[in-house]
Amino acid sequence: MDGRFADDLDDVLSRAREAGVERIVVPAVDLATSREVIRIAEAHDGVYAAVGIHPESAGDVPEGAYDEIERMAQHPKVVAIGEIGLDYYWDSAPRPVQQEVMEKQIELAKRVGLPIIVHNRESTEDVLALLARTRPGDAAGGVMHCFNEREEVMRRAVQLGMYISFAGPVTYKKSDDLRAVAAIVPEDRLLIETDSPYLSPHPFRGKRNEPARVALVAEALAASRGVPVDEIAEITWRNAHRLFGKVEA
Numbered sequence: 001m002d003g004r005f006a007d008d009l010d011d012v013l014s015r016a017r018e019a020g021v022e023r024i025v026v027p028a029v030d031l032a033t034s035r036e037v038i039r040i041a042e043a044h045d046g047v048y049a050a051v052g053i054h055p056e057s058a059g060d061v062p063e064g065a066y067d068e069i070e071r072m073a074q075h076p077k078v079v080a081i082g083e084i085g086l087d088y089y090w091d092s093a094p095r096p097v098q099q100e101v102m103e104k105q106i107e108l109a110k111r112v113g114l115p116i117i118v119h120n121r122e123s124t125e126d127v128l129a130l131l132a133r134t135r136p137g138d139a140a141g142g143v144m145h146c147f148n149e150r151e152e153v154m155r156r157a158v159q160l161g162m163y164i165s166f167a168g169p170v171t172y173k174k175s176d177d178l179r180a181v182a183a184i185v186p187e188d189r190l191l192i193e194t195d196s197p198y199l200s201p202h203p204f205r206g207k208r209n210e211p212a213r214v215a216l217v218a219e220a221l222a223a224s225r226g227v228p229v230d231e232i233a234e235i236t237w238r239n240a241h242r243l244f245g246k247v248e249a
Contacts, residue, residue, distance in 0.1 A: 004197045004208055012210045013044060019212035020233070022046055023240070023247055027083045027117050027145075029054035031065055034072055041077040048247055050080035050117050058101040059093030066108055073112040079244040081109040082117025083145060086130075089121040098123075099130060106134045109142075115243050116142035118162070124149060128156055137161015141243055146195045151181050158189050163243055165191035168199035168209060171220040183224040191243070192217045192236050 005012055016024065026041065027050040028034035034051035041049040051072045053061055072078055084105040086098050093101075109116045116136050120127045136142050143163040147154065154164055164185045170178050182190075192214055194201075200209035201216040215229075218236070222229040241249055 005210075009040070012212075013047070016211040017046075019215050021211050021214060023048065024211050025050055025079060025117075025240075025244060025247070027080070028052055029083060030057040030060075031062065031068060034069065038072060038075055038078065048077050048079045048244065049075070050082040051078055052081045052084045052105055052117075053101055054083045055085050055087040055098045055102065055119060056090055056092040058098045061101060066104055069105070070108055070112060073108070073114055076246065078114070079246040080115050080117050080142075081105055081112075083119040084116055085119030085145075086123035086127050087119060087121045088123040088126075095123075095126070099126060102127075102130055103134060106130070106136050109136060110134075110139040113140050114246075115140045117145050118142055119145055120149075124153055128153070128160070131157070131160045131162065135160070140245070143191055143243060146193065146199065147181075148178060149181070150177070151184065154181050154185060158186060163189050163191050163239060165193045166217055166221060167193050167195045168201035168205070168213070168217065170224075171201040171216055172205065173202065179220065179224040182221050183226075187235055188239060188242075190221070190232075190235055191239055192221060192232070 023046050025048045026037045028037045037049035041047045051069050084102050137160045143165045144157050146167040147164045148169050166182050169175055170182055194209050194214045196209040200207050201213050218232045219229050222232045
């Protein structure tokens with residue numbers, strides 16, 4: 001949960017509902033934001049939480065963190081463990097530490113029966129290797145968040161039981177290769193998101209993103225796949241409910 005929504009969260013959620021967004025999953029990046037997203041989910045209908053430690057926070061995991069995350073996972077509105085993963089762009093923590101934190105959280109997710117939300121930045125091979133070794137896709141599954149990779153990576157992730165989620169970058173002018181990948185993701189593995197407040201879709205690129213703009217991502221996928229946008233909405237609604245099983249239908 002990002003502090004940039006602190007002053008107008010109710011308005012942001014109202015605009016999301018007006019845009020047809022009925023369910024929102026808000027991921028955390030550390031223990032403090034995990035607690036915060038649960039409070040937000042408790043206060044708002046249709047809003048759910050994911051709890052966990054982002055790779056940028058992997059170098060400062062407090063004692064008892066995994067036990068607390070496991071307790072949080074029992075909350076009825078906590079639907080996933082995330083964001084977790086690897087980030088070799090920022091390298092905020094040593095890579096072996098990032099890998100250890102990711103693996104511990106995958107095992108935690110398997111114990112509590114929740115899917116994972118995977119962050120991957122310039123770390124694709126190590127992310128896929130960890131997923132292949134730990135096999136969360138054989139348990140409650142997971143999603144490759146804000147996917148921005150080539151076809152071969154998509155196919156390997158799908159083979160590992162992962163969903164593929166597209167965000168604002170699929171709308172950008174120079175993202176023809178990404179749109180080509182979006183066009184061939186298996187229908188039962190396709191998801192959409194915003195990554196708010198980041199990566200606002202065209203024509204809002206560079207501005208604060210918000211959940212209502214997921215409609216623009218859906219439109220880009222519909223154009224890429226040659227189907228009506230209502231079909232993308234139905235497909236991704238169905239897939240999201242299959243993945244995030246605790247979200248009310």
